[in-house]
Amino acid sequence: MTQNILVVAEQAEGTFRKVTFEALSAGLRLAGQMGGEVQAVVMGNDIEAAASELGRYGAEKIWLADDGALSDFTTEAYTDALAQVVTHSQPAVVLMGATTQGKDLAARLSARLNAALGSDVMGLHVDNGQVLATRPMYGGKILADVALVGSPVIVSLRPNTQVITEKQGTGALEKVTVTVSGTGVQVVDKQFESGKVELTEAASVVTGGWGMGGSDYSVVEALAETLGAAVGASRSAVDEGWRSAADQVGQTGKTVSPNLYVACGVSGAIQHLAGMSSSKVIVAINKDPEAPIIAKADYAIVGDLFEVVPALTEEIRKIKG
Amino acid sequence: MEILVLLKQVPSTEALIEVADDGVSIKTEGLRFVINPYDELAVEEALRIREAQGGTVTIVSVGPAKAAEAIRTGLAMGADKGILVNPGDLNCDGLAVAKILAAAIKPLSYDLIIAGHRAVDDDNFQTATAVAELLGIANVSMVIKQELLDGKIRCQCTVEGGTKTVDAPLPALIAAQRGLNKPRFTSMSGIMKAKKKPLETKSLADVGIDIDGLQPLVQVKALRLPEERSGGRIIEGDSVQAKVSELARLLREEAKVI
Ligand SMILES: Cc1cc2nc3c(=O)[nH]c(=O)nc-3n(C[C@H](O)[C@H](O)[C@H](O)COP(=O)(O)OP(=O)(O)OC[C@H]3O[C@@H](n4cnc5c(N)ncnc54)[C@H](O)[C@@H]3O)c2cc1C
Ligand SMILES: Nc1ncnc2c1ncn2[C@@H]1O[C@H](COP(=O)(O)O)[C@@H](O)[C@H]1O
Numbered sequence: 001m002t003q004n005i006l007v008v009a010e011q012a013e014g015t016f017r018k019v020t021f022e023a024l025s026a027g028l029r030l031a032g033q034m035g036g037e038v039q040a041v042v043m044g045n046d047i048e049a050a051a052s053e054l055g056r057y058g059a060e061k062i063w064l065a066d067d068g069a070l071s072d073f074t075t076e077a078y079t080d081a082l083a084q085v086v087t088h089s090q091p092a093v094v095l096m097g098a099t100t101q102g103k104d105l106a107a108r109l110s111a112r113l114n115a116a117l118g119s120d121v122m123g124l125h126v127d128n129g130q131v132l133a134t135r136p137m138y139g140g141k142i143l144a145d146v147a148l149v150g151s152p153v154i155v156s157l158r159p160n161t162q163v164i165t166e167k168q169g170t171g172a173l174e175k176v177t178v179t180v181s182g183t184g185v186q187v188v189d190k191q192f193e194s195g196k197v198e199l200t201e202a203a204s205v206v207t208g209g210w211g212m213g214g215s216d217y218s219v220v221e222a223l224a225e226t227l228g229a230a231v232g233a234s235r236s237a238v239d240e241g242w243r244s245a246a247d248q249v250g251q252t253g254k255t256v257s258p259n260l261y262v263a264c265g266v267s268g269a270i271q272h273l274a275g276m277s278s279s280k281v282i283v284a285i286n287k288d289p290e291a292p293i294i295a296k297a298d299y300a301i302v303g304d305l306f307e308v309v310p311a312l313t314e315e316i317r318k319i320k321g
Numbered sequence: 322m323e324i325l326v327l328l329k330q331v332p333s334t335e336a337l338i339e340v341a342d343d344g345v346s347i348k349t350e351g352l353r354f355v356i357n358p359y360d361e362l363a364v365e366e367a368l369r370i371r372e373a374q375g376g377t378v379t380i381v382s383v384g385p386a387k388a389a390e391a392i393r394t395g396l397a398m399g400a401d402k403g404i405l406v407n408p409g410d411l412n413c414d415g416l417a418v419a420k421i422l423a424a425a426i427k428p429l430s431y432d433l434i435i436a437g438h439r440a441v442d443d444d445n446f447q448t449a450t451a452v453a454e455l456l457g458i459a460n461v462s463m464v465i466k467q468e469l470l471d472g473k474i475r476c477q478c479t480v481e482g483g484t485k486t487v488d489a490p491l492p493a494l495i496a497a498q499r500g501l502n503k504p505r506f507t508s509m510s511g512i513m514k515a516k517k518k519p520l521e522t523k524s525l526a527d528v529g530i531d532i533d534g535l536q537p538l539v540q541v542k543a544l545r546l547p548e549e550r551s552g553g554r555i556i557e558g559d560s561v562q563a564k565v566s567e568l569a570r571l572l573r574e575e576a577k578v579i
Contacts, residue, residue: 012481074487075450075460098446100480104462107450110416116538117416119446132542137444141338142347145543153538156446183459184490188475192483200481204578227579238499245465245500246479251334251441252358252499260578271334277547281576283568289555296552299571301564312565316579319569 001151003036006063006091008082009054010099011044013192016053018201019097022162024057026124027095031058033126034092038169039063041085043078045071048173055171057164062173063089069180072187073101079108081178086113088176091152093131098156099200106156116148120255122161122278131155139251139274159201160257197230199247204229204260205279207249209272210236211265211286211305217243219309220264226316232256232276234266250275264305268293285309322376322469324367325429326400327422327436327449328360330384330391334441340544347544356391359437361398362497365504367435368399370469377401379429383408383421389520396515397507403520406528414537415443419451424530425523426456431492433474438462438496453494461489465500 005027009020027038040059042051044066051062065081082105086094094109096102098120110117118124122143123134131148133155148155199205204227208220217231224231233243235250249256251274261279266272268284268291276282277296284297285308294300301308332338333353341348356364367378378400380392385407392403406425413421426434434456436449453460465484466477469491477486479498489495507515525532556571558564572579 017481075462079454100463100478103446104450104460107415107445107447108454108460110447111419111451111454114416114538116414117445117447118539119415120444135444136547137442137544138332138338138347139334139441139444140547142340142544143547144541145545147540147542149538149540183457185459185461186488187485188488189486190480190483191485196482198481245498246484248499260572260576269335270337274334277550281572281578282550282552283572294553294555296550298550298552298554298576299568300553300555301568302555303561303564307561308565311561312568315565315569316572319573319579 002090002092003034004089004091005031005036005038005093005095006086006089007038007040007059008094008096008102008105009040009042010097010102011050014050016050017097017099019099019157019159021057021164022159023095023097023157024054024059025165026157026162028058028165028167030093030124030126036092039089039091041065041082043070043081051173052171055169056166058167058169059171060169062171064173064175065178066175067178067180069182074182074185074187075104075108076185077180077182078105079112080180080182082109083112084178085176086152094152094154096156098158102156106154110154113152116150116153118146118148118153118155120158121155122158124155136255139271140255140277141274158257197228199230199232199249199254200256202230202258205232205256205258206262206264207232207234207266208237208264209234209266212237212242215242219306223262223309223313226313226320227260234272263293264309266293267291268296322370322374322433323431324370324376324378325426325431325434326360326363326367326378326380326395327434327452328364328380328382328391328395329357329440330354330382330388331357331440331442334358340546344543345541354387354390356394357437357440359439359497361504362499362501363435363437364395364398364400365502366467366497369502379404381422381425383418389522392520393515394507396518396520397511398505399511402518405520405522406525407522408525411532411535412537413535414539415445415447416451417535417537419448419455420535421525421528421530422448422452423455424528433492434494436494436496438498449494449496459489459493460496461487461493462496463498464495465498467495
């Protein structure tokens with residue numbers, strides 16, 4: 001058993017997700033406290049070219065599990081491969097992004113290795129050789145400080161919670177041969193909305209609630225485009241069928257921690273607040289000064305969103321030139 | 322089709338959660354408990370499959386005696402029977418719960434297991450997938466649509482930036498995401514019928530699992546409330562234009578987010 005941190009890199013259409021660099025950076029800080037080094041593992045098919053980039057964020061070694069059976073992510077196949085890399089490289093901590101696939105992979109791996117799993121972790125440190133994590137519970141209404149016992153321990157990191165630092169590592173590539181048996185899950189189709197900013201990873205989010213009054217989100221979309229933001233929705237808007245369930249922010253939707261969260265026509269129900277209260281700066285635009293969201297917002301404008309939002313978009317466009 | 326539903330009882334989502342005096346648990350007094358919202362989707366989906374092609378729907382839950390209420394609600398929706406495994410005083414993490422569920426499920430015959438993709442209390446995103454691993458079956462998470470085909474299940478799932486469709490061989494475990502369906506309400510007659518449906522309570526010994534392997538690997542050291550936000554600053558101005566100019570200036574110069 002080493003004191004190393006193994007970071008599971010995640011790709012989206014050939015480029016690494018930002019959370020992978022966040023995980024490497026968190027790994028570097030952890031390695032500093034544990035006296036080990038950061039390593040990365042890349043799984044997929046024909047992935048060698050992209051992999052060396054991970055060295056720029058401190059990876060000393062990059063394990064490559066390149067196999068035709070890994071060309072699409074399926075939980076079982078990736079668990080097979082990752083479990084073998086873990087057995088081979090003996091890390092003390094396995095770190096990955098708390099993405100859809102990261103959370104599923106972490107869960108399956110925890111059962112395979114009988115290892116502690118901290119899910120959706122926002123803060124991580126080592127004290128007396130013990131890995132301690134801070135993670136949200138009750139959709140973010142509560143924060144839990146937990147000790148992860150045993151070795152290795154597994155951590156999925158919530159996107160947007162870790163500062164990225166660049167530090168050149170050796171980045172030595174090493175291929176590992178893995179046996180992938182899986183349980184026969186096959187990916188038959190993938191549909192992506194091109195150019196769509198992912199809600200959980202976005203630096204800014206603009207959300208439209210029931211105050212939108214219908215499925216026409218053009219004012220919110222225009223502001224989002226100006227900010228490079230993702231568009232979110234409250235559950236009421238999703239229930240109305242105005243937006244897809246994937247856009248829902250809240251305790252039963254997605255939890256987001258962007259730098260800037262702009263809530264337009266959202267009242268700020270407890271379930272909604274749970275999903276976005278960890279945003280760094282919150283702006284509320286609501287015609288009701290008593291709406292609970294106003295009390296949580298760093299800045300609020302009381303007014304009709306159909307007047308305020310387009311004017312704000314124009315103003316930001318001007319500033320950004 | 323023999324369908325199992327993994328169901329957890331959780332505090333209702335409108336509840337304000339407070340930390341108990343011990344600092345590692347929450348105050349449960351006065352809390353209203355409900356079926357985990359995602360597990361409600363799981364029950365509904367199981368009922369729809371049974372209605373279309375026959376079979377039975379069995380709810381399996383790990384929890385205290387009180388969790389029987391949530392199972393009864395599932396029975397009132399239309400499920401056929403329930404199994405509650407009560408771990409007594411044992412303090413379980415997500416993996417321990419998965420081990421108990423897997424032990425309870427092993428002797429049962431099943432074609433499909435439906436779970437929620439997370440329980441909105443612990444938010445572990447772990448138990449359902451871990452159960453599939455322990456049973457050695459396929460799992461598909463974040464399912465918003467499913468279709469049973471010959472010997473397999475085709476699922477549409479949400480992923481970052483879109484959806485994907487996967488085929489999994491049966492038996493499989495699928496985990497529900499919002500959008501899968503709209504759960505039915507319980508009717509008065511459903512509630513009456515549910516009282517007579519079988520609900521078995523078991524101990525850890527009954528499911529043949531040894532407490533030694535269940536010691537929590539994730540140990541809660543402290544629970545706390547997130548820092549209170551000091552919000553409520555309303556931007557004043559004579560016109561919409563004046564307000565948005567001031568807001569944009571603050572976002573740039575003070576908050577430094579644009
Ligand atoms: C089990 C359960 C889980 C839930 N999970 C979630 C969740 O994950 N996420 C979530 O969001 N909700 C969730 N909810 C629902 C939640 O309780 C609220 O009902 C919902 O968040 C309200 O959405 P809203 O703020 O868009 O609508 P409303 O509460 O109807 O608020 C609309 C707001 O828009 C303002 N408004 C209207 N017109 C305008 C205008 N022209 N300009 C400016 N302002 C305007 C109004 O003043 C009002 O404040 C859940 C509920 C339950 C029971
Ligand atoms: N105590 C439990 N009893 C039965 N099912 C559970 C239990 N805990 C979690 N599950 C199932 O696993 C899913 C994911 O839960 P979690 O990993 O806790 O977020 C839930 O939606 C349930 O379907």
